[in-house]
Amino acid sequence: MRQQIAAANWKMNLTYVEGQQLLNDILAENVEPKDNHAVIFGIPFPYLMMANEKVNTLKNLYVAAQNCSNKKSGAYTGEVSVGMLKSLNLKYCIIGHSERREYFNETNLELSEKLDLLLGAGMKPIFCCGEPLSIREEGSQNAYVEKQLKESLFHLSAEDMKKVVIAYEPIWAIGTGKTATTAQAQEIHAYIRSVIANQYGAEVADMVPILYGGSVKANNAKELFACPDVDGGLVGGASLVAMDFVEIIRALK
Template sequence: MRKQIAAANWKMNLTLQQANALMDELLVTPHQLKDNQEAVFGVPFPYLINIKNKLAGKKNVFVAAQNCYDKNAGAFTGEVSAEMLKSIDVDYVILGHSERREYFNESHAMLAQKVNLCFTNGLKPIFCCGEPLAIREAATQNAFVENQLKESLFHLSAQQLTGFVIAYEPIWAIGTGKTASNEQAQQMHAHIRSVIAKQYGSAVAESISILYGGSVKANNAKEIFAQPDVDGGLVGGASLVAADFAAIINSLK
């Protein structure tokens, strides 16, 4: 049974005091994780150690960095390496988020190297993919997303991809006035799984957790997660409200 994951992406939000208050509230808000379920908190770099300590001893709960650099060390002022993240016991790293691809011009090759460094340092990537509105309107989204996977992941071994985590972002429906239906989410998730199956076989494809990264909220999570190829969500704004994120955790199947 593949993992079902509720992953919070706090982005560049909250002071340390606000982050502590949010976690304190969430920890006392009723939520329950089954054996095949995980909650992952993608928090800003300065808070990783603090949040990790708050979660100590909690079952199936992990912290994620929101990025790492594509080199392991050196004269790269302001950057944070996978090796550094591992040294403070970070579990996951979010890679290739649409905002980083857009604002920081992250290329397929750069992301492939970041994925490599995560594996080298014993970190688990959450690899993001997804298409913008122009691609969706041209009906070339399947080829576009397949190319993202091919260029950044297909150098990996079947063993490395077993149990891997991918997050699909319907960029075309974020801030455009468009809405992605549950059926459209399922279609793309099924396509992603089929792309992996074609390259690595069905056993590897069925082991991969594919998260939905499009406006998952407390009031729609259950319907989204009910789709057969949706294995949880990469959650933005709703992860900043304890009651909402607890409800999303409780919506995992």
């Protein structure tokens, strides 16, 4: 079975003390991920060391940065390099989140550069893709997501592609009042896997975890994760509530 992943994305939330307490509350539930599971905490930069110290001795629990620079080093005030993240012994980094694309104008080319730096450092990218409402309404979501994948990922070797985690975000269903059905989630996840298979073959495509990032909650996680091509979730708001995130972890296949 492919790796099944519950990834928390705290975004720009919580003070240092609140972040410590949230992690303590989750860990107090004695979550013990199975061998094919990974629980990943996407933490704001100032809290990465604190979080990593709490989980780095625990089986299948990891910390991820929420972003990285596409530059190795230099005069880029306020940026954080892959080398800096690697020096903290981090294993994962989220890149290409819809908020980064929309608010900070990140391009597919920039994301391909970030991918290369992360993979070159032995880190695993969690690569986000997904379409806005206007694209979904005109029915061109498949072509839109395929373009994101091709322009950012398809220069990779097959071996490097196996190291990438993909997170599909239906941007049109996040905070809009619209809801994506489990059938819609499975449909686009299966399509993403078919695009990877066309480029790299079925064996590689079957190894790539594809997470769902559309308002995963404690009460819908089990149904979503039961879909054959949904390999867990990239969780926003629900990851800030300890017991909600614990329930989402327990819903993994």
